Structures are given as C-alpha cells and as structure tokens.
Amino acid sequence: MTIKHFHNEMTDDAGRVRPHYASYASWLSEMPEERLAQKRAEADALFHRHGITFAVYGENSGTERLIPFDIIPRIIPADEWHTLAAGLRQRVKALNLFICDIYHEQNILKAGRIPAEQVLNNAQYRKVMQGVDVARDLYAHIAGVDIVRAGQGEYYVLEDNLRVPSGVSYMLENRKMMMRLFPRLFSRYRVAPVDRYPDMLLKTLRSVAPTGVADPTVVVMTPGAYNSAYFEHAFLAQQMGVELVEGQDMFVQDEQVFMRTTRGPQRVDVIYRRIDDDFLDPLAFRPDSVLGVPGLLQAYRAGRVTLSNAIGSGVADDKSIYPYVPEMIRFYLDEEPILHNVPTFMCRKKEDLSHVLDHLAELVVKEVHGAGGYGMLVGPASTKAEIKAFREVLVAHPERYIAQPTLALSACPTFVESGIAPRHIDLRPFVLSGEEVQLVPGGLTRVALREGSLVVNSSQGGGTKDTWVLEA
Amino acid sequence: MLSRTADHLYWMARYMERAENVARILDVNHRMSMMPQSAVQQEQAWGATLRIMGLEGAFHQRYAEISPDAVLEFMVFDQENPSSVRNCLRAARENAHAVRGTLTSELWETTNGTWLRMRDFTPEMLADAGASEFFEWVKYRSHLSRGVTIGTMLQDEALRFIRLGTFLERADNTARILDVKYQLLLPAGEVEGGAADYYQWSALLRSVSAFEVYRKVYRDLITPSRVAELLLLRVDMPRSIARCLKEVYANLCAVANDQSAETERRAGELEAQLRFGRIEDIVRDGLHNYVLRLLGRVQDLGSRIADDFLVPVS
Known part of the structure; x- marks a missing residue:
C-alpha cells in the first residue's frame, strides 16, 4: 500500500522546502551520499560499542540488536511545539484526574459521561486500588503520548501510554549521536536541549514520595538484563544516580520496602518500576512472577512506598477508554481539548460495528488491549483473504476491537538503501507529572523504514530519528 | 550499594583477571614449546597447564589426547569450558552489562568492546597470525580495563569490590x-x-x-x-x-x-x-x-x- 497524499515534513505540496527546513536542506544538498553512508556506519559502530542495543527473545542468548537510527532529523518549529506542549499538559492533567476519580468517587461515571461498565469491567481497572490514596493524587507520573500528523499536517493523539512507556533513552542518545556526528549543524539551528530530562524525572519522582519522607530514596526497578528495554532502565538509573534494582534485591518488612545492600537493609521510598502491574507482587497478582516483591502491594496500599506509575494507571490508556479522553478534559478541567483524537469506532457499539464491517478495506482495526503493532488489521494494506479472516474474528468478539480511519501519517526524508526518501513517522513526547506537569522540548520520533509502511514500532522494523524542537 | 551490584562488580573483575592469567599461562607454554624439548616434556607442560586450572578431567572428556592445538582451542575458545578466555571475557561483559549503570561509561565500553572483539577471533586466526599476538591482546585489554577502572571510577564501594575480585x-x-x-x-x-x-x-x-x-x-x-x-x-x-x-x-x-x-x-x-x-x-x-x-x-x-x-x- 502506498499512501499518495501525505504531509511531507520537509517540503510542501509544490515541492518547496518549508522555511524551518531551509537551512538543513541546503546543508544536505551539499552532502555526498557516500559521506552520509559513512556517518550512518559510524553511528551504528558507536551504538554497538556503547551497548545501546536491545536483547532479542528466542534467538541465541546474547543476541543484541540495534534499533536503526536515521541521521536526518525531524524538525518541529517553535510555535507548533508550543501548542503541542500545552495540549499534552492539558491531556495528562485530565488523565490523572480521571484515574484518581475512578479509584475514589467515580463522579464521571455518576455523571454518565463515560459508561461505567466500560471502566469497571476493563481488565486494566484494579479493584485493589479502590479507595487507596496516593501522593499528590497523581497516578501517571511518566506518560508517553503518541502523536501523529495526518492530512494537511494537523496533529492527532494516537495513544496515551501510562503504564511503562519506553523510548526516552533513545531521545537522549539520538541527540548525543547527532551532536557527535554533525557538530556544525547545531550552529545553524537553535535546537532546544533535552538533556535535563533525567534531572526532571528525578525531581518528579522525589516529589511524589510518601508524605513525611524528608529525603526519599528513589530506585529504578527492572525485570533484568535480558529485558528488551534494559539499556534504558540502566541508563535512567545511572543518569539519575539511583540504584537499579530487581525484584530479588528488595523485600518487605512491616509494610516497609527495603533493598539488600552491602551494608545491610536500606529503606526504599519511591520505585520507578519498569515492570507491569501483573508482575509486581506474587502475593497479590501473578503468583508465578519471580520478578516482583512479595508484600509490595500491601506496603503500597499502606502508603509506605510510591510506585511510579501507580498500579491501575492502565485503566486510562486502554484503547476502549481513549475515545473518552476529550470528554475527560471537558469534565475535569472545563476546557476544550487542544489536541485532537483520531475519530474512533467502538466495535462493541452496534452501529459502529456495522460501519466498520462495511469499510474494513479502508480502516485500521486494533485490539483494545494490544500493543507493539501486533494483532491489528491495516485495511488498505491487507489482502481480501486477510480481511475476510479478520472479519470473522471481529464479528465473534467485537468488544475487543476499535477501528480508526487509515491516517495518512506525515513523512520525513529518511536515508534508506535507495537514497533519501520520505518515510512515515510518529512522535512520542514524555510528560512528567509531579509538583508540576512538564516536559522537555522534544520526544522520540519513530520512523517506518519500509517504503509505504505505517507501522513505526521497533518490533516491526521501525527506526528512530533525532527530534529537533526549534527555539523561538 | 546493592548486594547484587557488588556481586556483579566483583565477578566482572574476577573474570577479567582470570582471562589475563589464562592468557599468561598459555603464552608461557606456547613460548616454551618453541624450545628444543622431547614430546614427553611437551605433553607434560601442556598437561600442567590444564592442571593449573583444575581442568584436566573436563579436557579429557572432550579431547582424546593432549596436543598444543587441542589445549589452546580448549583454553581459548571452548564454550563448555567456563575458564576459557572466551567465556571469561563473556562473563566479565555479562556481569558488567548487569550493572552498567554503576560503571563509568569508559569502563563499560572497554569491557563491552573487549567482548565484541573477542567474538571475531577464531582458532585458525591464532594458528595463522601467531597465538602470542592474541595473548598480548588479552593482557593488553586487561591492563586497559584495570587502568580505566582506576582512572575513572569514583573511589567508593564499587571500586572496592572490583579490587577485591581482582x-x-x-x-x-x-x-x-x-x-x-x-x-x-x-x-x-x-x-x-x-x-x-x-x-x-x-x-x-x-x-x-x-x-x-x-x-x-x-x-x-x-x-x-x-x-x-x-x-x-x-x-x-x-x-x-x-x-x-x-x-x-x-x-x-x-x-x-x-x-x-x-x-x-x-x-x-x-x-x-x-x-x-x-x-x-x-x-x-x-x-x-x-x-x-x-x-x-x-x-x-x-x-x-x-x-x-x-x-x-x-
């Protein structure tokens, strides 16, 4: 499938270079392709040497891959970013208010703005969190919101990731790599720096420590060195100067969490956990989890430790809840949403389902609980047989699916085998909620490297780019 | 510091040191085998090398008889031999990987780089280019990692556990x-x-x-x-x-x-x-x-x- 009309980040429909890319484009035009290829090879070698890799499951142990890095940056003008940032802050504020409401009074359900069964029967709704108070009433301290541009370049929110969003280390490493490969480019542009993210994250985590803890001990909790995002876990712990712990390093005594150190047990106050709810505590969730800490939930419910993000945050980032986020913004903040949702059909609704079934060849159908680009149908890219097979699954379990129009994602020039060619991209900025709601100017730009592909996930052959937000 | 972190640091250092010592022992034998000596002496010397590491039994399970090439292959490349140079460098790297956030980036990159290069060596290359050059390389990488450790690590507990292991x-x-x-x-x-x-x-x-x-x-x-x-x-x-x-x-x-x-x-x-x-x-x-x-x-x-x-x- 090739989408004919899409927004090109660098050039307009007439092929003229957009003003914010002008200086870059002239630099690029003077750059021979061999030189670009050489720079890309240099980047790959550096990423390997630094070990900025991810482990691949099911292959020979020790197999590690790079996420492909593209050396052509994605550039966002200051005014566009200004709007985006305001919209993101607004959205994440509302999402946190929603989660808090759901686990307390449930006013939004009582007001009938969201069907109660949608929320309470959701697999991500955690009954154990009902009535539990958390520091500052904040649940999603770290949010990675996926944003795309479609049509003439309007921005849409595609997904709110409120569980354990990853990728921020690539945002930081990509910038470091670009500055190393092309130092002089940075004198042509005023690119807003992103490197204070780890400081901001630490400050955020400390600000949501349990009340009464004066000098909180923060840790990053990882499933271990073989997890695909391990590099990021180690990176963030190191950048913040805190311990990187595994479940086996911690234990709970008298509802207090401790870690085993060379000087005996040390108290832990805030756990930035990069592990799903289900694996946190074998006593409370999956009993076969060897990654968690027995008794952690009890300590958490007693308010003796902060988990970041909070247990049960996933209730707000589920694809079946997504269509209601604009309603949340109106309900809690009494504001109009700054950022738009992608129009979404909920297949559990009869009229939506029949529309979806009639237009399968044009729509993208996604599993409500799916992630990583698995279990979805991209209508225009599918064969008749694939659509037919999917139709049967959909009719059998409509409640498991939503559908959206196939968005003509914007594309950015990318250095691929055939030379420089446009490839579709998205953007994941990271929003931090603690004493204040803030974000560094930038995010992770993912790029679908295969020609025509709209799937940017690294598990599906996606790569990344440095993201330049320009200063005004 | 986390006990597990200290454990990884300690074993990272132990494996790097062991790789160096295995290389040293093999190198001296390799050099001596160039001296005039009888076949019996030669076999005794290589057998002694295996005995030093307590690996005689493991060797004989896998190889019929002691020859310089067999011992070299066993002690440098064998994936079943936990003390082969390859496995030592790999274990050093795996331990470093598990605590990479505690290491300076220089130390991590040194340890990682050593392992990445080790994967390129083959028994044929040792035979062609001369084993001594390889042993020099192992010693050099160990010297480098020790130098980077002392030259870049904060003098705190982490360094102490690394030194204990060494x-x-x-x-x-x-x-x-x-x-x-x-x-x-x-x-x-x-x-x-x-x-x-x-x-x-x-x-x-x-x-x-x-x-x-x-x-x-x-x-x-x-x-x-x-x-x-x-x-x-x-x-x-x-x-x-x-x-x-x-x-x-x-x-x-x-x-x-x-x-x-x-x-x-x-x-x-x-x-x-x-x-x-x-x-x-x-x-x-x-x-x-x-x-x-x-x-x-x-x-x-x-x-x-x-x-x-x-x-x-x-």
Missing part, C-alpha cells in the same frame, strides 16, 4: 602457577640447577611479568626458592600472593559491615603470615602442601566475602 582471583592464579610449575620443574628430591632449568624458570617468571623484577630484586642467578619467595612473599611484587592479600585486606576493611569481622580477621591473619613468612621455612616443610593450604584459605575468603556482602554462593 586480587582474590590473582592470588588464586599465582598460587596455582607456582605450584604446578614448581612440581614440574623440581620433582621432590631433585637438585636445582640443570641445563634447561634456566629457560624454564625464566619462562615461569615471564608468565607473571616478573623476569625483570627478579633481576632487579636479586641481581643473581635464578633459583627455585628465590622464585618462590618472589611470587609468595614479596609485598612489592604486584602479582605476588603477599601483595594480593595486602590489597584484599585493605579493601575488605574499607567495606566492613556488621557481620564481616571474622572475614577481616582471617584476611588479616593470612596477610600477616605472608608478610612475616620466611621462604626457608616454607621450602623445608614442602612448598606444595603450603600452597595447597594457601589456596584453601583464599577460597575460604572468597566464600566468606560472598556470604557477608554479596549474593551467597548457594
């Missing part, structure tokens, strides 16, 4: 080298001073970078008991057991916790015995038995350190 492993390895070579070169009752002896003893000294040191310290002929003294008791000799124990004791004191008093006492006791020991007494009572007891005490310290600070050996 010196405990080195004490063990030096003791083994001395013991096996001593038995091989000077069977009980024989008098020192044979014709080939000079090469043999100087090769032993070279394997622990002690040839020039010996010349400087003794300014005299090479004799077995002086070699033993140098490797056991000379505190100023960086690979001697006395030196290693001095470092072990100092680093242990720096990380002491509520339950480690007995471990410190034992380390201190051993250190003092080495410092004040006399080579005449040791030789008179039998060097082999002395070294065996020494190895036992070094291993005891290792398991006590694991119990007191690290992840206990189950």
Whole structure:
C-alpha cells in the first residue's frame, strides 16, 4: 500500500522546502551520499560499542540488536511545539484526574459521561486500588503520548501510554549521536536541549514520595538484563544516580520496602518500576512472577512506598477508554481539548460495528488491549483473504476491537538503501507529572523504514530519528 | 550499594583477571614449546597447564589426547569450558552489562568492546597470525580495563569490590602457577640447577611479568626458592600472593559491615603470615602442601566475602 497524499515534513505540496527546513536542506544538498553512508556506519559502530542495543527473545542468548537510527532529523518549529506542549499538559492533567476519580468517587461515571461498565469491567481497572490514596493524587507520573500528523499536517493523539512507556533513552542518545556526528549543524539551528530530562524525572519522582519522607530514596526497578528495554532502565538509573534494582534485591518488612545492600537493609521510598502491574507482587497478582516483591502491594496500599506509575494507571490508556479522553478534559478541567483524537469506532457499539464491517478495506482495526503493532488489521494494506479472516474474528468478539480511519501519517526524508526518501513517522513526547506537569522540548520520533509502511514500532522494523524542537 | 551490584562488580573483575592469567599461562607454554624439548616434556607442560586450572578431567572428556592445538582451542575458545578466555571475557561483559549503570561509561565500553572483539577471533586466526599476538591482546585489554577502572571510577564501594575480585582471583592464579610449575620443574628430591632449568624458570617468571623484577630484586642467578619467595612473599611484587592479600585486606576493611569481622580477621591473619613468612621455612616443610593450604584459605575468603556482602554462593 502506498499512501499518495501525505504531509511531507520537509517540503510542501509544490515541492518547496518549508522555511524551518531551509537551512538543513541546503546543508544536505551539499552532502555526498557516500559521506552520509559513512556517518550512518559510524553511528551504528558507536551504538554497538556503547551497548545501546536491545536483547532479542528466542534467538541465541546474547543476541543484541540495534534499533536503526536515521541521521536526518525531524524538525518541529517553535510555535507548533508550543501548542503541542500545552495540549499534552492539558491531556495528562485530565488523565490523572480521571484515574484518581475512578479509584475514589467515580463522579464521571455518576455523571454518565463515560459508561461505567466500560471502566469497571476493563481488565486494566484494579479493584485493589479502590479507595487507596496516593501522593499528590497523581497516578501517571511518566506518560508517553503518541502523536501523529495526518492530512494537511494537523496533529492527532494516537495513544496515551501510562503504564511503562519506553523510548526516552533513545531521545537522549539520538541527540548525543547527532551532536557527535554533525557538530556544525547545531550552529545553524537553535535546537532546544533535552538533556535535563533525567534531572526532571528525578525531581518528579522525589516529589511524589510518601508524605513525611524528608529525603526519599528513589530506585529504578527492572525485570533484568535480558529485558528488551534494559539499556534504558540502566541508563535512567545511572543518569539519575539511583540504584537499579530487581525484584530479588528488595523485600518487605512491616509494610516497609527495603533493598539488600552491602551494608545491610536500606529503606526504599519511591520505585520507578519498569515492570507491569501483573508482575509486581506474587502475593497479590501473578503468583508465578519471580520478578516482583512479595508484600509490595500491601506496603503500597499502606502508603509506605510510591510506585511510579501507580498500579491501575492502565485503566486510562486502554484503547476502549481513549475515545473518552476529550470528554475527560471537558469534565475535569472545563476546557476544550487542544489536541485532537483520531475519530474512533467502538466495535462493541452496534452501529459502529456495522460501519466498520462495511469499510474494513479502508480502516485500521486494533485490539483494545494490544500493543507493539501486533494483532491489528491495516485495511488498505491487507489482502481480501486477510480481511475476510479478520472479519470473522471481529464479528465473534467485537468488544475487543476499535477501528480508526487509515491516517495518512506525515513523512520525513529518511536515508534508506535507495537514497533519501520520505518515510512515515510518529512522535512520542514524555510528560512528567509531579509538583508540576512538564516536559522537555522534544520526544522520540519513530520512523517506518519500509517504503509505504505505517507501522513505526521497533518490533516491526521501525527506526528512530533525532527530534529537533526549534527555539523561538 | 546493592548486594547484587557488588556481586556483579566483583565477578566482572574476577573474570577479567582470570582471562589475563589464562592468557599468561598459555603464552608461557606456547613460548616454551618453541624450545628444543622431547614430546614427553611437551605433553607434560601442556598437561600442567590444564592442571593449573583444575581442568584436566573436563579436557579429557572432550579431547582424546593432549596436543598444543587441542589445549589452546580448549583454553581459548571452548564454550563448555567456563575458564576459557572466551567465556571469561563473556562473563566479565555479562556481569558488567548487569550493572552498567554503576560503571563509568569508559569502563563499560572497554569491557563491552573487549567482548565484541573477542567474538571475531577464531582458532585458525591464532594458528595463522601467531597465538602470542592474541595473548598480548588479552593482557593488553586487561591492563586497559584495570587502568580505566582506576582512572575513572569514583573511589567508593564499587571500586572496592572490583579490587577485591581482582586480587582474590590473582592470588588464586599465582598460587596455582607456582605450584604446578614448581612440581614440574623440581620433582621432590631433585637438585636445582640443570641445563634447561634456566629457560624454564625464566619462562615461569615471564608468565607473571616478573623476569625483570627478579633481576632487579636479586641481581643473581635464578633459583627455585628465590622464585618462590618472589611470587609468595614479596609485598612489592604486584602479582605476588603477599601483595594480593595486602590489597584484599585493605579493601575488605574499607567495606566492613556488621557481620564481616571474622572475614577481616582471617584476611588479616593470612596477610600477616605472608608478610612475616620466611621462604626457608616454607621450602623445608614442602612448598606444595603450603600452597595447597594457601589456596584453601583464599577460597575460604572468597566464600566468606560472598556470604557477608554479596549474593551467597548457594
């Protein structure tokens, strides 16, 4: 499938270079392709040497891959970013208010703005969190919101990731790599720096420590060195100067969490956990989890430790809840949403389902609980047989699916085998909620490297780019 | 610091040190095999190499007979042999990977880079380009990682556990080298001073970078008991057991916790015995038995350190 009309980040429909890319484009035009290829090879070698890799499951142990890095940056003008940032802050504020409401009074359900069964029967709704108070009433301290541009370049929110969003280390490493490969480019542009993210994250985590803890001990909790995002876990712990712990390093005594150190047990106050709810505590969730800490939930419910993000945050980032986020913004903040949702059909609704079934060849159908680009149908890219097979699954379990129009994602020039060619991209900025709601100017730009592909996930052959937000 | 972190640091250092020592032992044998010697002597020498590491049994399970190529392949590349250079460098890297956030980026990249390069070597390359060049490379990478450790790591607990691993492993390895070579070169009752002896003893000294040191310290002929003294008791000799124990004791004191008093006492006791020991007494009572007891005490310290600070050996 090739989408004919899409927004090109660098050039307009007439092929003229957009003003914010002008200086870059002239630099690029003077750059021979061999030189670009050489720079890309240099980047790959550096990423390997630094070990900025991810482990691949099911292959020979020790197999590690790079996420492909593209050396052509994605550039966002200051005014566009200004709007985006305001919209993101607004959205994440509302999402946190929603989660808090759901686990307390449930006013939004009582007001009938969201069907109660949608929320309470959701697999991500955690009954154990009902009535539990958390520091500052904040649940999603770290949010990675996926944003795309479609049509003439309007921005849409595609997904709110409120569980354990990853990728921020690539945002930081990509910038470091670009500055190393092309130092002089940075004198042509005023690119807003992103490197204070780890400081901001630490400050955020400390600000949501349990009340009464004066000098909180923060840790990053990882499933271990073989997890695909391990590099990021180690990176963030190191950048913040805190311990990187595994479940086996911690234990709970008298509802207090401790870690085993060379000087005996040390108290832990805030756990930035990069592990799903289900694996946190074998006593409370999956009993076969060897990654968690027995008794952690009890300590958490007693308010003796902060988990970041909070247990049960996933209730707000589920694809079946997504269509209601604009309603949340109106309900809690009494504001109009700054950022738009992608129009979404909920297949559990009869009229939506029949529309979806009639237009399968044009729509993208996604599993409500799916992630990583698995279990979805991209209508225009599918064969008749694939659509037919999917139709049967959909009719059998409509409640498991939503559908959206196939968005003509914007594309950015990318250095691929055939030379420089446009490839579709998205953007994941990271929003931090603690004493204040803030974000560094930038995010992770993912790029679908295969020609025509709209799937940017690294598990599906996606790569990344440095993201330049320009200063005004 | 997390006990598990300390454990990884300690083993990272131990494996890197072990890789270096295996390379040293193989290198000296490789050089000696270029001397005129009988097939029996040759086999004895390579067999001794396996005995040093306690790997004779494992070797014979996999190879029919001892030959230089078979021993080299087993000790450098064999994936089943936990002490092969390849596996040591890999284990050092895996341990470093597990605590990469605790290491300086220079140290991580050095350790990672060593492993990435190791994967490129093949037995054929060793045969073609000369094994000595490879052993030089291993030693050089170990020197580099030690230099980067000292040159970049904050002098806190992390560094202490790395140093503990380095010196405990080195004490063990030096003791083994001395013991096996001593038995091989000077069977009980024989008098020192044979014709080939000079090469043999100087090769032993070279394997622990002690040839020039010996010349400087003794300014005299090479004799077995002086070699033993140098490797056991000379505190100023960086690979001697006395030196290693001095470092072990100092680093242990720096990380002491509520339950480690007995471990410190034992380390201190051993250190003092080495410092004040006399080579005449040791030789008179039998060097082999002395070294065996020494190895036992070094291993005891290792398991006590694991119990007191690290992840206990189950």
